[in-house]
Structure formats: structure tokens, C-alpha cells
Amino acid sequence: MKSVKAALFIFIGVFVLSGCGTTGSGESGPTDGEGGAGNGYDSGASTTGIDGGETYGAGAYAGNSVFDPANPRGTRVIKFAFDSSEVAAEYLPVVAAHAEYLVANPDKSVVLEAHADERGSREYNIALSEHRGNSVADLMKFQSVSPNQVQVMSYGEEKPLSYGHDELSWEQNRRVEIIYFGE
Amino acid sequence: MLKRLFLLLIILPTPVLAALEIEITEGIEGAAPIAIVPFGWQGMAAGAPLDIGAVVAADLSRSGRFKALPTRDMLTKPTDATKIRFRNWQALGQDNLLIGQIRETGAGQFVIQFQLFDVYKGEQLAGYSMPSSAKSLRHTAHRISDMVYEHLTGQKGAFSTRIAYVTVKRLGKGKSQYRLQVADADGFNPQTITTSAEPIMSPAWSPNGEKIAYVSFEAHRSAVYIQTVFSGKRERVSSAPGINGAPAWSPDGSKLSMTLSVGGSADIYILDLITGSLRQLTKGYSIETESAWSRDGRTIAYTSDRGGKPQIYQIPVQGGKARRLTYEGSYNARPVFSPDGKSLAMIHGQGGDYRIAVLDLDSGLLQVLTKGRLDESPSFAPNGSMILYAAKKGERGLLAAVSADGRVHQKLVMKGGEVRDPAWSPFK
Known part of the structure; x- marks a missing residue:
């Protein structure tokens, strides 16, 4: 636990530094635009699934602190700037909160579903979204989350949340969704 | 608009439904005028199983390098070289003329003949005879497009791809x-x-x-x-x-x-x-x-x-x-x-x-x-x-x-x- 605290301390330091000059409420974190991403990991496939896939999207999250909107961990979608894989300062506490939970609950694990907006080429966007997923995963691992608890899945522009061809839609689609196994 | 109508007309009589409808949106000016006469039919049924001329016309038009003369503007529709009056096609401003025939040689078997002409010289540029099954008629039509395209542009056609x-x-x-x-x-x-x-x-x-x-x-x-x-x-x-x-x-x-x-x-x-x-x-x-x-x-x-x-x-x-x-x-x-x-x-x-x-x-x-x-x-x-x-x-x-x-x-x-x-x- 000591190392976790040390990591968190460094982490918060990073946040404070990078948060300098930004206005607004890093503390409360952004509200989760997707209503807690309750749609979860709804694969909808008839083909072979990865292990544990059958429990995805079961939606049994009522009352679980992970989904408490007042908790930074209630935010499960991290948004990114165009062609960037840098986790914005406002999301650092969100990642930290999830990391803390994962460290405290080594039996839990997450899939980081990483996405891009539709602009540019499809395969480049797959790679770009993987970088986004890796950025989040690296932050979590930096806080002593075991690599076994974090998996990145990059979908590029293939699974948009919003189908519009405008900045509003693109902003929704440039994201990493933190999805807990079995919840 | 005229082009859209034309493509629609030639797509309608074909038995196979297109999943993709192709529409030329720009760039048909400057295309070489070509008359593709509906191919003649010799067979048991009342009409040919496929309007090969229409498929060829659509292919060539789609390339943007040719402008096919609408069949309704044709004064005559020869299917045999001896019936061609080149002066008629010159008067219609056509550079080239394609005629052909589909002959039924057996159950579901056909031979397709076609001839390509230079309207001004009154000369045949190419003439071929190709066997085809009923199933491969569209493919045969695309191969004809390939040959016409290659003869007239010097570049291999890609219509049968x-x-x-x-x-x-x-x-x-x-x-x-x-x-x-x-x-x-x-x-x-x-x-x-x-x-x-x-x-x-x-x-x-x-x-x-x-x-x-x-x-x-x-x-x-x-x-x-x-x-x-x-x-x-x-x-x-x-x-x-x-x-x-x-x-x-x-x-x-x-x-x-x-x-x-x-x-x-x-x-x-x-x-x-x-x-x-x-x-x-x-x-x-x-x-x-x-x-x-x-x-x-x-x-x-x-x-x-x-x-x-x-x-x-x-x-x-x-x-x-x-x-x-x-x-x-x-x-x-x-x-x-x-x-x-x-x-x-x-x-x-x-x-x-x-x-x-x-x-x-x-x-x-x-x-x-x-x-x-x-x-x-x-x-x-x-x-x-x-x-x-x-x-x-x-x-x-x-x-x-x-x-x-x-x-x-x-x-x-x-x-x-x-x-x-x-x-x-x-x-x-």
C-alpha cells in the first residue's frame, strides 16, 4: 500500500502541475455523458467470445460504488483531443480513482475500450485509439495496478457512440471506456 | 440528369439486382461519342436473356471516357455489318460504332459476336466471337467492354474485374x-x-x-x-x-x-x-x-x-x-x-x-x-x-x-x- 500511496502522490503532483492554468473543476471531474456507460460491453456477437464475455453488459451495477456519479470512478469514459493520446488533466483523478479501486480489489479487472473519431484513415485510427488505451493503462500501471488487471482493446472509428459528422459527435467518439469485467 | 435517366433505363431490364447503383456525377463532357446498337438475337425465346449492348454502354459511360448514344436517337439499329450506313452515324456525330449478335447454340449456351467500327473511316477495328453460358453473359458483356476500351484507348479495360x-x-x-x-x-x-x-x-x-x-x-x-x-x-x-x-x-x-x-x-x-x-x-x-x-x-x-x-x-x-x-x-x-x-x-x-x-x-x-x-x-x-x-x-x-x-x-x-x-x- 505504501508504494501505491507514493505513486498516487507523484500522480497527484503530475495532475497539479499539468492542471495549472486550467479553469474549472478538476476535482469534481467531468460528468459522465453516457449515463455511466451502462450499455457496457455489449458485444452482440454470435461468434466465439473471449473468456468472461458472457457476463459483459449484464448491467448489475446498481449500488456499486464504481458507478456512483459522485465518485470520480463514476466517470467511465475518458475523452481525448483530436489526433492525441494524451490523458487530459481533468481525467487524471478519474484514472487515479479507478486505479486505486483496482489495487484494492486485485480480483477485479478492466477492459479499456479505446476509440477514435471517424476522421482520417481507419487503420491509423485503430493504432491511434490503441495509444489512447495504452495511455490510460500506463497511468493505471504506474499506480501499481497489475498488468493482468488491465487489457486494452482498440476499435478505432469502428464503434462510434454518435453517428454525426460534426465536432459534437467526434468529441463523444474520441474516448476510452473503462469497462469492468463481471459488472 | 440525362445520364441518370439513361443508366436507370438500362439497369431496369436486367434480371440481376444491383446492390450498388452507379451514378456519374461529373465529367462526362469531352467523352468520345460511341453508338452501341442493341445486339441482335437468334434463339428460341422472344428476346435475348441479357441486353449486352446496354451493359457495354453502361461500362463505357462509367469510365467517363465514352458517351454512349441513347438507343432512341439511333436512326437504324443494324446487327449485321452489311446494313451499316456510316454516313448516318457520322451525321449523329459518332466516332465509333459497336454492333453484335447473340446466337443460342444449345440449352443455356450462346455465341456472342461483335464488331467495332471507326465511323469516319468506315473501317472495322475489331471483330470477335465468344462463347458464353447463360450464367456468364454479364461477364461476357464486361469482357466485350474491356476489348472495346482497349482498342479505343490503348489501355486495358477493367470492367470484368x-x-x-x-x-x-x-x-x-x-x-x-x-x-x-x-x-x-x-x-x-x-x-x-x-x-x-x-x-x-x-x-x-x-x-x-x-x-x-x-x-x-x-x-x-x-x-x-x-x-x-x-x-x-x-x-x-x-x-x-x-x-x-x-x-x-x-x-x-x-x-x-x-x-x-x-x-x-x-x-x-x-x-x-x-x-x-x-x-x-x-x-x-x-x-x-x-x-x-x-x-x-x-x-x-x-x-x-x-x-x-x-x-x-x-x-x-x-x-x-x-x-x-x-x-x-x-x-x-x-x-x-x-x-x-x-x-x-x-x-x-x-x-x-x-x-x-x-x-x-x-x-x-x-x-x-x-x-x-x-x-x-x-x-x-x-x-x-x-x-x-x-x-x-x-x-x-x-x-x-x-x-x-x-x-x-x-x-x-x-x-x-x-x-x-x-x-x-x-x-x-
């Missing part, structure tokens, strides 16, 4: 159905070769046109498959942890380059399809993806953001120093070599729009060919005449094509769904 593409149908509740389809180059005879509830991407034809490599997320993670088009038999060639994407065939078909991220970041790897050995070509934390083999098979062009923004680089297949090829604009990605190897088509971002551009490798000049906001996935026709690409309109994706000189534009619209990721087959 095929296209592969991915369709997406949204089923609601966040579920979708993805299909990998193969159709004739004119959008007819669509056949689904793979269906999945998860994304399918990046189809790539093998150089002999027998196989298609593609990416499928059907196992909830990406994997690269190679599928034999006719048998439907397939093989999973890569399912490493992380990305398995962007398959591209070497010109001799013995190797497949791919993007894998098993090493930590997207890099280009070369899989030897004969020995099964895998070799990493690029290394680094930056994104390296979308490899394309040069025609001589010695170098690979690819997208890299090593300089901060995606640009096109080129590297020897054996490895070595990468050379940057694009300098214009802050976004250049997804390179593909022209069949003659002299240019690269790519996605070029400018002022927030993403368009198809062609880079002349000798001069370094970049020409933007399209006008969309979100154009992507360029693929050359095997004769280099056209570039097929994906575009977006409203909430839908559609295919479009542009001539390599940017003059002719066409749209391939699929009814009731989205279509993307086109790949034009090689010559067979």
Missing part, C-alpha cells in the same frame, strides 16, 4: 451486422463472403485475385484472415495480442505485411506465407501502419506519426532507413501504389477535410482528386484508370470513384445500408 467492400447494417440497440461482399466492378452480383456482428475491415485482394485478406473482430479482438473467394475457405493468419490489422500482399503473393502491436506499439511486420515466419520491419513507439508494397516488391510505403503527425514514409523491405515522402499538409495516410508504380494515392487532410490525393513519385507533386469532407480507403482499378474510395454523406457511407486525372467522378450508392472499405480486384 470485381470489387470487395464492407457493408454495415445497424440493427438497433447498438448491434450491427457487418458483411464482406464481392461484386462485379459495376456493382452487380453482390455476394456476401463473411458476415459478423463485429467489425470487418481492410479487405485486400491477393495479386492473383483468388484470395482476400481482411481484419475481423469476430472473436472480440482483431485478427487477420485470408479467405479463398470461391470456396469460402479461410485461415486465421494473425491473432497476436493487440492490433492485427492493415494486411497488404507482396506483388508475388508470397508475403503479407500487417500491422501488429504485440511489441508495444503499432509496427509493420512481414509474414512469409510459405514458411510462416514473421519479421518486424519497423520499430518505435510511434504509430507505423498501413503498409503498401511497391510494384517491384522492394520497398514498402506506410503511414507513420513519428514526426508528430501522420505522414507517408518509405522503407526497404529488408529494413533500413525510412524516407519521408509527403510534406504537404498535416495529415497524409493510407498510401496505395498505382498499378504502374509511379504514384501513390492516399488520404490527404487539408483544412479539416479528408480527401483522396495522388502523389507523383518522380516530381513529388501532390494532386487532390476529390471534394468530400471524409473521403478514405483509396483503391486503384487494376488498369490505373480510376480510384475507388469510401465517402460519407449524411449518416451514411458510400463508395465513390474518381478518374486518376480527377476529371470523372461517380458515386456508388447502396440502398438500405452503409458501404465502406472498398478494394478493387486485380486482373485475373
Whole structure:
């Protein structure tokens, strides 16, 4: 636990530094635009699934602190700037909160579903979204989350949340969704 | 408008439904006038099983290099060379004339004869007789288009080739159905070769046109498959942890380059399809993806953001120093070599729009060919005449094509769904 605290301390330091000059409420974190991403990991496939896939999207999250909107961990979608894989300062506490939970609950694990907006080429966007997923995963691992608890899945522009061809839609689609196994 | 009406008219009488309806949107001025007389019919039934002349007329018009005379404007409709009055066709301003006959030689068996004339010289340029089964009549018609095109332009026709593409149908509740389809180059005879509830991407034809490599997320993670088009038999060639994407065939078909991220970041790897050995070509934390083999098979062009923004680089297949090829604009990605190897088509971002551009490798000049906001996935026709690409309109994706000189534009619209990721087959 000591190392976790040390990591968190460094982490918060990073946040404070990078948060300098930004206005607004890093503390409360952004509200989760997707209503807690309750749609979860709804694969909808008839083909072979990865292990544990059958429990995805079961939606049994009522009352679980992970989904408490007042908790930074209630935010499960991290948004990114165009062609960037840098986790914005406002999301650092969100990642930290999830990391803390994962460290405290080594039996839990997450899939980081990483996405891009539709602009540019499809395969480049797959790679770009993987970088986004890796950025989040690296932050979590930096806080002593075991690599076994974090998996990145990059979908590029293939699974948009919003189908519009405008900045509003693109902003929704440039994201990493933190999805807990079995919840 | 006239052209649209004409295409509609000739599409209607055909028995096979087109999945993609092709519409020439720009660039028919300056096209060479050609009269294609409805082919004569000698057989048991009242009429020919296929209006071959109409298929040929549609093919040639679609190339943008020819303007077919509407049949209603024809004064006579000869099906036999002795009945041709060249002066009539001269008066109609036609450069060339194509006539033909379909003869039934047995049950479901036909012989198609055709003759191509120079109207001004009053000379025959070509004359052929081809056997065809009932099933392959459309294909035979496309082969006639190929021959006419080659005689008149000196360039091999690509009308009898095929296209592969991915369709997406949204089923609601966040579920979708993805299909990998193969159709004739004119959008007819669509056949689904793979269906999945998860994304399918990046189809790539093998150089002999027998196989298609593609990416499928059907196992909830990406994997690269190679599928034999006719048998439907397939093989999973890569399912490493992380990305398995962007398959591209070497010109001799013995190797497949791919993007894998098993090493930590997207890099280009070369899989030897004969020995099964895998070799990493690029290394680094930056994104390296979308490899394309040069025609001589010695170098690979690819997208890299090593300089901060995606640009096109080129590297020897054996490895070595990468050379940057694009300098214009802050976004250049997804390179593909022209069949003659002299240019690269790519996605070029400018002022927030993403368009198809062609880079002349000798001069370094970049020409933007399209006008969309979100154009992507360029693929050359095997004769280099056209570039097929994906575009977006409203909430839908559609295919479009542009001539390599940017003059002719066409749209391939699929009814009731989205279509993307086109790949034009090689010559067979």
C-alpha cells in the first residue's frame, strides 16, 4: 500500500502541475455523458467470445460504488483531443480513482475500450485509439495496478457512440471506456 | 440528369439486382461519342436473356471516357455489318460504332459476336466471337467492354474485374451486422463472403485475385484472415495480442505485411506465407501502419506519426532507413501504389477535410482528386484508370470513384445500408 500511496502522490503532483492554468473543476471531474456507460460491453456477437464475455453488459451495477456519479470512478469514459493520446488533466483523478479501486480489489479487472473519431484513415485510427488505451493503462500501471488487471482493446472509428459528422459527435467518439469485467 | 435517366433505363431490364447503383456525377463532357446498337438475337425465346449492348454502354459511360448514344436517337439499329450506313452515324456525330449478335447454340449456351467500327473511316477495328453460358453473359458483356476500351484507348479495360467492400447494417440497440461482399466492378452480383456482428475491415485482394485478406473482430479482438473467394475457405493468419490489422500482399503473393502491436506499439511486420515466419520491419513507439508494397516488391510505403503527425514514409523491405515522402499538409495516410508504380494515392487532410490525393513519385507533386469532407480507403482499378474510395454523406457511407486525372467522378450508392472499405480486384 505504501508504494501505491507514493505513486498516487507523484500522480497527484503530475495532475497539479499539468492542471495549472486550467479553469474549472478538476476535482469534481467531468460528468459522465453516457449515463455511466451502462450499455457496457455489449458485444452482440454470435461468434466465439473471449473468456468472461458472457457476463459483459449484464448491467448489475446498481449500488456499486464504481458507478456512483459522485465518485470520480463514476466517470467511465475518458475523452481525448483530436489526433492525441494524451490523458487530459481533468481525467487524471478519474484514472487515479479507478486505479486505486483496482489495487484494492486485485480480483477485479478492466477492459479499456479505446476509440477514435471517424476522421482520417481507419487503420491509423485503430493504432491511434490503441495509444489512447495504452495511455490510460500506463497511468493505471504506474499506480501499481497489475498488468493482468488491465487489457486494452482498440476499435478505432469502428464503434462510434454518435453517428454525426460534426465536432459534437467526434468529441463523444474520441474516448476510452473503462469497462469492468463481471459488472 | 440525362445520364441518370439513361443508366436507370438500362439497369431496369436486367434480371440481376444491383446492390450498388452507379451514378456519374461529373465529367462526362469531352467523352468520345460511341453508338452501341442493341445486339441482335437468334434463339428460341422472344428476346435475348441479357441486353449486352446496354451493359457495354453502361461500362463505357462509367469510365467517363465514352458517351454512349441513347438507343432512341439511333436512326437504324443494324446487327449485321452489311446494313451499316456510316454516313448516318457520322451525321449523329459518332466516332465509333459497336454492333453484335447473340446466337443460342444449345440449352443455356450462346455465341456472342461483335464488331467495332471507326465511323469516319468506315473501317472495322475489331471483330470477335465468344462463347458464353447463360450464367456468364454479364461477364461476357464486361469482357466485350474491356476489348472495346482497349482498342479505343490503348489501355486495358477493367470492367470484368470485381470489387470487395464492407457493408454495415445497424440493427438497433447498438448491434450491427457487418458483411464482406464481392461484386462485379459495376456493382452487380453482390455476394456476401463473411458476415459478423463485429467489425470487418481492410479487405485486400491477393495479386492473383483468388484470395482476400481482411481484419475481423469476430472473436472480440482483431485478427487477420485470408479467405479463398470461391470456396469460402479461410485461415486465421494473425491473432497476436493487440492490433492485427492493415494486411497488404507482396506483388508475388508470397508475403503479407500487417500491422501488429504485440511489441508495444503499432509496427509493420512481414509474414512469409510459405514458411510462416514473421519479421518486424519497423520499430518505435510511434504509430507505423498501413503498409503498401511497391510494384517491384522492394520497398514498402506506410503511414507513420513519428514526426508528430501522420505522414507517408518509405522503407526497404529488408529494413533500413525510412524516407519521408509527403510534406504537404498535416495529415497524409493510407498510401496505395498505382498499378504502374509511379504514384501513390492516399488520404490527404487539408483544412479539416479528408480527401483522396495522388502523389507523383518522380516530381513529388501532390494532386487532390476529390471534394468530400471524409473521403478514405483509396483503391486503384487494376488498369490505373480510376480510384475507388469510401465517402460519407449524411449518416451514411458510400463508395465513390474518381478518374486518376480527377476529371470523372461517380458515386456508388447502396440502398438500405452503409458501404465502406472498398478494394478493387486485380486482373485475373
